[in-house]
Amino acid sequence: MRALVMGADGVRLLERDEPRAPPGEAVLEVRRAGICATDLEIARGYMGFSGVLGHEVLGTVIEGPSDWLGARVVSEINCSCHRCPSCAAGAPTHCPTRTVLGILGRDGALAERVAVPVANLHRVPPEVSDDAAVFVEPLAAAMHAFDEVTPRPGDRVLVIGDGKLGLLIGLVLARRGDLKEARVLGRHPAKLAILSRAGLSVSLASEVLSSGYDVVVEATGQPAGLARGLELIRPRGTLILKSTYAGGSALDLAPIVIHEIRVLGSRCGAFPPAVEALARGWVDPRPLISDRFELRDAERAFVRAGEPGVLKVLLAR
Amino acid sequence: MRALVMGADGVRLLERDEPRAPPGEAVLEVRRAGICATDLEIARGYMGFSGVLGHEVLGTVIEGPSDWLGARVVSEINCSCHRCPSCAAGAPTHCPTRTVLGILGRDGALAERVAVPVANLHRVPPEVSDDAAVFVEPLAAAMHAFDEVTPRPGDRVLVIGDGKLGLLIGLVLARRGDLKEARVLGRHPAKLAILSRAGLSVSLASEVLSSGYDVVVEATGQPAGLARGLELIRPRGTLILKSTYAGGSALDLAPIVIHEIRVLGSRCGAFPPAVEALARGWVDPRPLISDRFELRDAERAFVRAGEPGVLKVLLAR
Numbered sequence: 103m104r105a106l107v108m109g110a111d112g113v114r115l116l117e118r119d120e121p122r123a124p125p126g127e128a129v130l131e132v133r134r135a136g137i138c139a140t141d142l143e144i145a146r147g148y149m150g151f152s153g154v155l156g157h158e159v160l161g162t163v164i165e166g167p168s169d170w171l172g173a174r175v176v177s178e179i180n181c182s183c184h185r186c187p188s189c190a191a192g193a194p195t196h197c198p199t200r201t202v203l204g205i206l207g208r209d210g211a212l213a214e215r216v217a218v219p220v221a222n223l224h225r226v227p228p229e230v231s232d233d234a235a236v237f238v239e240p241l242a243a244a245m246h247a248f249d250e251v252t253p254r255p256g257d258r259v260l261v262i263g264d265g266k267l268g269l270l271i272g273l274v275l276a277r278r279g280d281l282k283e284a285r286v287l288g289r290h291p292a293k294l295a296i297l298s299r300a301g302l303s304v305s306l307a308s309e310v311l312s313s314g315y316d317v318v319v320e321a322t323g324q325p326a327g328l329a330r331g332l333e334l335i336r337p338r339g340t341l342i343l344k345s346t347y348a349g350g351s352a353l354d355l356a357p358i359v360i361h362e363i364r365v366l367g368s369r370c371g372a373f374p375p376a377v378e379a380l381a382r383g384w385v386d387p388r389p390l391i392s393d394r395f396e397l398r399d400a401e402r403a404f405v406r407a408g409e410p411g412v413l414k415v416l417l418a419r
Numbered sequence: 420m421r422a423l424v425m426g427a428d429g430v431r432l433l434e435r436d437e438p439r440a441p442p443g444e445a446v447l448e449v450r451r452a453g454i455c456a457t458d459l460e461i462a463r464g465y466m467g468f469s470g471v472l473g474h475e476v477l478g479t480v481i482e483g484p485s486d487w488l489g490a491r492v493v494s495e496i497n498c499s500c501h502r503c504p505s506c507a508a509g510a511p512t513h514c515p516t517r518t519v520l521g522i523l524g525r526d527g528a529l530a531e532r533v534a535v536p537v538a539n540l541h542r543v544p545p546e547v548s549d550d551a552a553v554f555v556e557p558l559a560a561a562m563h564a565f566d567e568v569t570p571r572p573g574d575r576v577l578v579i580g581d582g583k584l585g586l587l588i589g590l591v592l593a594r595r596g597d598l599k600e601a602r603v604l605g606r607h608p609a610k611l612a613i614l615s616r617a618g619l620s621v622s623l624a625s626e627v628l629s630s631g632y633d634v635v636v637e638a639t640g641q642p643a644g645l646a647r648g649l650e651l652i653r654p655r656g657t658l659i660l661k662s663t664y665a666g667g668s669a670l671d672l673a674p675i676v677i678h679e680i681r682v683l684g685s686r687c688g689a690f691p692p693a694v695e696a697l698a699r700g701w702v703d704p705r706p707l708i709s710d711r712f713e714l715r716d717a718e719r720a721f722v723r724a725g726e727p728g729v730l731k732v733l734l735a736r
Contacts, residue, residue: 188654196654196678250681328672337505339514348674353670355645356663358684361513364567365682367675 264288
């Protein structure tokens with residue numbers, strides 16, 4: 103089959119062996135796959151990954167347990183042992199022996215077909231379109247931002263960053279009618295307009311904002327974003343870190359101590375709440391789709407995904 | 420009166436006007452005052468403070484409300500308005516208009532006498548010696564490390580740093596008989612020996628430690644300390660930042676996101692629990708006293724406090 107592969111000579115569309123499903127796994131025929139900022143980072147060497155890229159996938163089960171055959175499914179990306187202390191403690195996304203679809207030790211979904219553990223599958227109800235369903239993984243990550251600390255009624259909440267993740271977090275917040283302020287700070291008027299239409303307050307990074315936010319979500323992946331967050335948060339506020347930074351960033355962390363800020367790192371989220379949010383229409387991620395390609399044009403799709411101002415690029419059958 | 424003053428020409432013992440007590444304040448005759456790492460930082464320009472140094476103080480009330488006259492007291496260092504939203508929310512240490520004794524906009528206690536708000540005073544019971552009582556402020560800060568997240572029975576807890584603050588945090592932990600491991604990581608065998616005698620596990624920084632700590636307290640003030648903490652903490656563990664860093668430190672914060680670490684900044688603590696810990700003998704900080712001087716030798720005391728390996732230097736009457 104054809105697959106978009108990260109290898110020694112970069113990201114290439116190559117012919118690969120068909121995936122096989124050992125006991126406990128299933129093979130999906132890929133219907134939609136999304137290209138994520140993490141994929142672009144991997145292409146630059148992040149995680150040292152080599153193999154088939156892609157971890158945002160909607161597919162049809164074509165091999166596996168009979169009760170799953172033919173099902174339209176999304177797949178969680180952390181493939182965990184379900185036996186170790188982390189898994190037993192309800193944190194399979196931190197299983198120390200996990201593989202991660204298209205990121206760590208396991209081929210991903212920017213391909214014709216992909217093998218995944220049956221335990222990772224979630225059926226997608228018919229009211230969720232293919233285009234929406236492929237957002238389940240990033241939407242789950244966005245919703246997970248507020249799993250440990252959920253903004254309280256009357257809070258002022260600020261999201262910094264108008265990339266795909268920042269926008270999804272904004273769309274999640276747009277459902278909260280009980281906040282004093284829900285604002286996304288970004289650099290791209292066209293992206294912020296998606297949020298304005300959803301009812302959020304938006305600001306360009308150059309604007310002067312009044313500080314004292316109860317909750318700030320950092321979703322820029324830039325040290326400057328974190329520094330801005332530390333300026334705008336109230337003492338004892340919660341700063342949620344959703345994106346990673348290149349090593350060696352120069353940062354003044356003294357404000358964290360002086361103002362007793364709570365900094366929470368946040369990565370992957372649970373799929374069922376994200377599937378439900380899409381099924382009920384609470385979040386519509388489809389305005390984030392910038393472009394779509396067939397798999398045979400995957401190399402071009404990957405380049406397109408890295409262009410400035412581009413949001414989600416899908417590979418669609 | 421004489422006072423140790425931070426000014427344009429550095430830290431000098433100078434003649435100053437007597438402090439006055441406006442309504443709501445009291446004047447203390449200083450019995451003991453401690454020199455803290457923060458004072459040494461201020462001498463290097465931290466906080467841009469100029470005035471009388473010193474925020475660790477035990478004194479006798481010689482001017483103020485009649486029911487306080489003659490009382491042997493310690494004084495909290497944050498002088499707050501007690502009316503603003505921060506104060507009303509129970510966070511007077513974050514009052515935006517606060518002054519801070521010897522740190523921000525208010526003369527400190529490395530002097531013959533000092534003025535403080537009556538609301539900041541706490542009586543010291545007779546069973547607490549002068550030498551122990553002068554540790555109330557740093558002990559309160561040490562105990563506050565665990566106010567937001569208290570280690571659970573069976574947890575593994577690591578303190579990084581064997582300076583004064585790290586040692587006090589270690590002594591607080593030494594009372595916890597219900598932890599799987601309570602360890603302090605440091606660089607000075609003589610300092611770590613104080614903790615060994617109190618029953619704690621200790622390690623030199625060069626030792627290989629088994630990772631997976633549930634709670635890590637960073638008390639070195641060095642970016643390398645935070646980096647080591649991020650290596651040694653378990654996924655979803657709690658990392659408590661107790662000391663500030665110079666701006667521009669190069670740090671890789673990606674592990675905070677990948678392992679979903681909770682980072683808690685922690686500064687000043689409440690005095691009553693610290694007074695009680697001393698009164699009951701739960702913590703004995705006196706082994707941390709390296710040296711003592713009279714006020715007339717305060718400049719020499721200040722130099723001594725900055726020498727390598729020196730712990731607490733007191734000014735004592």
